[in-house]
Amino acid sequence: MDIGALKIALLVRTHASIAGAARALNIDPSSVSRTVAGLEADLGIRLFHRTTRRLTVTEEGQAYLTRVAPLIEELDAAQDDARGLRGQPSGVLRITASVAFAYRVIVPLLPEFLAQYPDVTVDLQSSDANLDLIENGIDLAIRLAPAPKGDLVSTRLMTTRYRVVASPEFLSQQKPVLHPNDLGEMNCLRFALPGLQHSWTFRRSDCPPFEVPVQGNCLFSNALALRHAACTGIGIAILADWLIDDDLRSGQLVALCPDYDCTASAFETAAWALYPNRSYLPQKVRVMIDFLRRTVHASSR
Incomplete structure (x- = not known):
C-alpha cells in the first residue's frame, strides 16, 4: 500500500476538499484526485462521495481512514525520530x-x-x-x-486564572473595595465581546458562584489595550494572570478581592x-x- 496515497486521502478527509488538500501539499488538484481514485481502486471501496459541489466521506471510507490514521501517525513519528539523529526540523x-x-x-x-x-x-x-x-x-x-x-x-499548555485589578492611583480616589458587589458602583473596563460586557462572575469555597453587574465608560477589543488602560488609572479590569503577573509584582496594578476566583466567561x-x-x-x-x-x-x- 502506498503510504503517500494514504496521507493524501487523510488530508482530503481533514479538508473535506480535493482542492484544500492540494493547497496544503502545493500540488495540482488533479494529482490529488488521481491519487485518491487509485487508492480506491486498490482497496476496492469508495472512500469519498464526490459531486460538483461537495465531498463527503463514505461509511466505509470513514471506518478505514479512522483505523489507519494512528498507524500513519506512528510511522511518521518513527521516521521523524530516525531523521532526528541526522538532521533538524525545517x-x-x-x-x-x-x-x-x-x-x-x-x-x-x-x-x-x-x-x-x-x-x-x-x-x-x-x-x-x-x-x-x-x-x-x-x-x-x-x-x-x-x-x-x-x-x-x-x-x-497551561491553566489560566483571571484577576480583578486596578492601579494604585485609581484606587486612591475610590471607596475601599471590600466585596465584589462594590465593583458595581465603580468604573469597570470591559471587553467589547458578546457576553463579556455587563457582568463578572465570582466564587469562593464558602459560597456558590454569583454575578456582579458592571458598568463603565470604556470598551476594549484587545487585552493589551485593556491592560494599559488599567495601568494608566482609567478604571478596574479583569485580566489573565499571564498578562499581569509582572504588574502585580511591581505594584503597578493591585489585585482586588483576592480571596475570590473571578471570570468574565468561564472559570475553568x-x-x-x-x-x-x-x-x-x-x-x-x-x-x-x-x-x-x-x-x-x-x-x-
Missing part, C-alpha cells in the same frame, strides 16, 4: 495566537526555539479572531478557552495548542508543541 511553521498572548508569551520564547531549531521559519499570525486553520493554511493555533470542542486536536480556562489532525503532522509542528508544553507555563510566572 520549513515554515504557521502559528496563530491572540495579540496579547503572542506579545506576552510566544514572542519572548522565540529566540530559544529558533536557537534549537534554526532551520524552522516561524510565521506568527497574531489575531484576536479565531482564524480557520484549514482555510488559512495554519499549522498550529494557541487558544484561550475552556476545553475545546470539535474536530481539532488539543493539548493543554486554559491555553490550548490546537492542530488539525494527528495524522500527517510535520516534525516542525511536533517540536513546537513539545517546546511550548515545556516552556509556556514557566514563562508566565
Whole structure:
C-alpha cells in the first residue's frame, strides 16, 4: 500500500476538499484526485462521495481512514525520530495566537526555539479572531478557552486564572473595595465581546458562584489595550494572570478581592495548542508543541 496515497486521502478527509488538500501539499488538484481514485481502486471501496459541489466521506471510507490514521501517525513519528539523529526540523511553521498572548508569551520564547531549531521559519499570525486553520493554511493555533470542542486536536499548555485589578492611583480616589458587589458602583473596563460586557462572575469555597453587574465608560477589543488602560488609572479590569503577573509584582496594578476566583466567561480556562489532525503532522509542528508544553507555563510566572 502506498503510504503517500494514504496521507493524501487523510488530508482530503481533514479538508473535506480535493482542492484544500492540494493547497496544503502545493500540488495540482488533479494529482490529488488521481491519487485518491487509485487508492480506491486498490482497496476496492469508495472512500469519498464526490459531486460538483461537495465531498463527503463514505461509511466505509470513514471506518478505514479512522483505523489507519494512528498507524500513519506512528510511522511518521518513527521516521521523524530516525531523521532526528541526522538532521533538524525545517520549513515554515504557521502559528496563530491572540495579540496579547503572542506579545506576552510566544514572542519572548522565540529566540530559544529558533536557537534549537534554526532551520524552522516561524510565521506568527497574531489575531484576536479565531482564524480557520484549514482555510488559512495554519499549522498550529494557541487558544484561550475552556476545553475545546470539535474536530481539532488539543493539548493543554497551561491553566489560566483571571484577576480583578486596578492601579494604585485609581484606587486612591475610590471607596475601599471590600466585596465584589462594590465593583458595581465603580468604573469597570470591559471587553467589547458578546457576553463579556455587563457582568463578572465570582466564587469562593464558602459560597456558590454569583454575578456582579458592571458598568463603565470604556470598551476594549484587545487585552493589551485593556491592560494599559488599567495601568494608566482609567478604571478596574479583569485580566489573565499571564498578562499581569509582572504588574502585580511591581505594584503597578493591585489585585482586588483576592480571596475570590473571578471570570468574565468561564472559570475553568486554559491555553490550548490546537492542530488539525494527528495524522500527517510535520516534525516542525511536533517540536513546537513539545517546546511550548515545556516552556509556556514557566514563562508566565
